[in-house]
Amino acid sequence: MKPPPFGYEAPRSVDAALALLDEDAKVLAGGQSLVPMMNFRLARPATLVDINRVDALAYLRRRGGVLRIGALTRHATVERSDVVARGWPLLRQAVRHVGHPQIRTRGTIGGSCAHADPTAELPVALTALDARFHVRSSASARVLDAAGFFLSYLETALRDDELLVEVEVPALPAGARTAFAEHARTHGDWAIAGAAAVVAPEHVAIALLGAAATPLRAGDAEAALLAGAGPAEAARLAGALVGDEWRAALTTALVRRALEEAGA
């Protein structure tokens, strides 16, 4: 199938892109979710604002211990980055599960977050990492945490005139180990359930994939681990957040796997 006609703009700067955003416009980043939806005519934007030529949004840099990822940074860039592998291994562990190499060539960090599929890997990993989402419009700028950014299934706090420009990821606590586990029917297919884990001497973060309409932090499980519970008990608490029985069982198994891999 083919998309219906649309207006097309390809700005070269963030300001030019922001000036084009309104209720009729849709941002085209990597297009690995939006273009299939347009091919199926599930999405029919009047105008596409293609940000692929906004080079200023494609960067990945460490500054003062904080990782700053420009919204147009490709999955493949994150996957191959030594900076990411050394300082934020969870992102590398997660990104390898995103689609296939052909998808990761084009797919972007900003696009994945703005699409807000609760079974997408990077939003879950970023939720576990306490990432902050930098959002701009022509008139304003704001910074949101994961709970403020991801609102529901395919829904974020982004307004029609706003663009996600950067994801900021704080440094991991000293001695932290991380792991990402998911279940999909074939490698690269949509995951049915999954978990991201960060385990450090005085810090635990567990984020769940496919457990709710947004990435979900398993607060009770985190607290239990910090209070001395083992991975099995923490995983049971995390699984209890999931409604249906088989998916709860799957989540429990995956949380336990991720926690044990991260050294809990």
Added chain:
Amino acid sequence: MRISVDVNGRRYDEDVEPRMLLSDFLRHGLGLTGTHVGCEHGVCGACTIQLDDAPVRSCLMFAVQADGRSVRTVEGMSDGDLHPLQRAFHEHHALQCGFCTPGFLMSLEPFVRDRPGATDEEIREALAGNLCRCTGYEGIVAAVRQAARDRS
């Protein structure tokens, strides 16, 4: 819109509608029908081409986005003799109907080039984004294994 794109080393200047998919541009605009169109939502991998040497789904890009870029399709793989990966596919019976083959070749050529010592598990992961309904994949894995070995 007017675009200028390099395809297999040749420059094309063409007018395209923004909604024209890159896959349709290659097939209908340029007559390069080696790029096949299967699912048109990024799952089957038949339309895989290389954009600036990296494999991408041509059904998930618009032709206007290729303006100023370099595209390589299966037609650009060899200039007479078969490419070593094509020869390995031939020798290992890695295709039957052949519909999926151009996508496999475009996906796997950079993999064979960059990962000469790849394990079977890595090979299977690398080809997971391309569907073949004929072969059961064993011949394809064997072909990639041989091409990777010949390369090293």
